[in-house]
Amino acid sequence: MKSGNETSRRWNARYGIYVIDADLPEPPTKKVRRARNEAFTMVPLQWAAEMTAATHSKKAMVGLWLLYKAWQTKSDTVTIANASLAGFGISRDLKLKALNQLEKAGLISIKRQPRRSPLVTLLRKPSKSA
Numbered sequence: 001m002k003s004g005n006e007t008s009r010r011w012n013a014r015y016g017i018y019v020i021d022a023d024l025p026e027p028p029t030k031k032v033r034r035a036r037n038e039a040f041t042m043v044p045l046q047w048a049a050e051m052t053a054a055t056h057s058k059k060a061m062v063g064l065w066l067l068y069k070a071w072q073t074k075s076d077t078v079t080i081a082n083a084s085l086a087g088f089g090i091s092r093d094l095k096l097k098a099l100n101q102l103e104k105a106g107l108i109s110i111k112r113q114p115r116r117s118p119l120v121t122l123l124r125k126p127s128k129s130a
Contacts, residue, residue, distance in 0.1 A: 049088040061088050062098035066108065066120060076122040 012019045045068055052061040065085060069078040080099070082092045090098075099118065102108045111119040 045088075053089065058088075058090055058094055059098035059101065061085070061090055062095055063102060063107075066102075066122065070122050077119060079117040079119055081117045 009018050009020055011017075043064070045065065048064045049061055052058050052064075062080075062085065065088070066078065066080070069080075069084075070076055080095065082095065085095055099108070099110055099120065103110050107123060109121045109123055111121075113119065
């Protein structure tokens with residue numbers, strides 16, 4: 001241990017500077033995790049497709065796919081091509097019916113474009129009453 005007049009300097013890689021031992025901040029405390037206010041789950045899309053097929057509610061897959069695409073693009077507005085949902089067994093007509101129902105429920109808005117894929121915007125998060 002050094003006497004009071006001597007100072008100890010050492011390189012601190014975290015801050016990229018030489019520091020005197022007395023100048024070091026307290027070590028970081030464990031990061032506190034916030035509790036989620038709403039229920040959340042991560043589901044592989046293939047599982048979601050199989051679950052919707054098993055329950056005979058393929059229209060639910062359109063909503064799940066919309067949420068996935070919004071997360072993937074980090075945007076609330078996405079385009080929905082028929083081919084993107086065809087791999088999950090969802091036809092063009094079923095896609096349009098599901099989009100109309102979601103729009104009627106106030107969950108999405110649709111900008112229809114002639115001879116182009118519709119532009120869908122997620123409007124709000126589901127209510128927390130569940």
